[in-house]
Amino acid sequence: MKVFAAASLIKSGDWLTMAAAAALIAWLALAPWRQGGAERVVIRSGGQVFADLGLLRDRSISVPGPLGISHIRIENRRVRVASDPSPRQYCVKQGWLERPGESAICLPNQVSVELTGRVKLYDSLNY
Amino acid sequence: MTRSTISLATSAEDHRIARLAALAIGLALVDAAIPSPLPGVKPGLANIVVLLVLHRHGFAAAAWVSLLRVVAGSLILGSFLSPSFVLSLSGALASLLSLNLAYRLPARWFGPVSHSILAAIAHLAAQLGVVGLWLIPFSGLAYLAPFFAAAALLFGSVNGLVAARLLQADEAPLPAEEAQAARA
Numbered sequence: 001m002k003v004f005a006a007a008s009l010i011k012s013g014d015w016l017t018m019a020a021a022a023a024l025i026a027w028l029a030l031a032p033w034r035q036g037g038a039e040r041v042v043i044r045s046g047g048q049v050f051a052d053l054g055l056l057r058d059r060s061i062s063v064p065g066p067l068g069i070s071h072i073r074i075e076n077r078r079v080r081v082a083s084d085p086s087p088r089q090y091c092v093k094q095g096w097l098e099r100p101g102e103s104a105i106c107l108p109n110q111v112s113v114e115l116t117g118r119v120k121l122y123d124s125l126n127y
Numbered sequence: 128m129t130r131s132t133i134s135l136a137t138s139a140e141d142h143r144i145a146r147l148a149a150l151a152i153g154l155a156l157v158d159a160a161i162p163s164p165l166p167g168v169k170p171g172l173a174n175i176v177v178l179l180v181l182h183r184h185g186f187a188a189a190a191w192v193s194l195l196r197v198v199a200g201s202l203i204l205g206s207f208l209s210p211s212f213v214l215s216l217s218g219a220l221a222s223l224l225s226l227n228l229a230y231r232l233p234a235r236w237f238g239p240v241s242h243s244i245l246a247a248i249a250h251l252a253a254q255l256g257v258v259g260l261w262l263i264p265f266s267g268l269a270y271l272a273p274f275f276a277a278a279a280l281l282f283g284s285v286n287g288l289v290a291a292r293l294l295q296a297d298e299a300p301l302p303a304e305e306a307q308a309a310r311a
Contacts, residue, residue: 008295009238009239009240009288009291009292009295010238010240010288010291011235011236011237011238011240011241012236013232013233013236013237013238013241014236014237014238014240014241014244014287016236016241017237017240017241017244017245018240018244018280018284021244021248021276021279021280021283022280024248024276025273025276025277025280026273028269028272028273028276029273031269032269032270
């Protein structure tokens, strides 16, 4: 008898089981990153909802505020404040937002951008 | 030695299960001694014994050996009734359930390797379920799951191969061994 005849120990269905298990591993590896992507962006101005848009189409939106116009850019399922008249530029420096619940707030110009997903992560945020 | 005043009627079947369970417990201790990069990733060597018992003596004996291994192993390691015991027990119950089902797959195509992988995955699923629902809810467990699953596939395959090799080896026992086994 051969010392270790691996080929005869693994039957054809066993390869199938291994392949199925490998597929399961691949699915598990991808699942946490796939779920919970942002789907919509809510833009507010002066406390009122200015626009509620899907992220699928790339576009630019101009939002008026007390100091001037804030430019919002939607691109590649992400959103950012491209330019804003606020003095410290915090919301612009925040860069691209991609996950649900992320937001950028241009307080002096009273403009905010918030990403929403299928699951609402927070009821409200307090800073 | 003092003569025991208690005597239990034991059958040859009981002795066989006790012997095999002792083997499984020994391997479980070896398992616990092996350092692991990720808590919970263990080769599960005792499952080789469970697979062998399943193929040679049927499901009931395998269930006995597996559950005795969990209880006695936890007593030896000092984890009886601790969370790690609950994890161990839930894993063992899930893999027994999956073995009970996998065992019915056509033997022409599915061997111990399949049984072992399916049991390992059921074991992992039950443990992740217990951790996620009870021990550490809302943890970043989902990010670790693929690593655990990869370990389950690897060790499941290796244990299955070892069991298949051992089963193949005793498929045609020599007459002398047969006689010895009958005497034992």
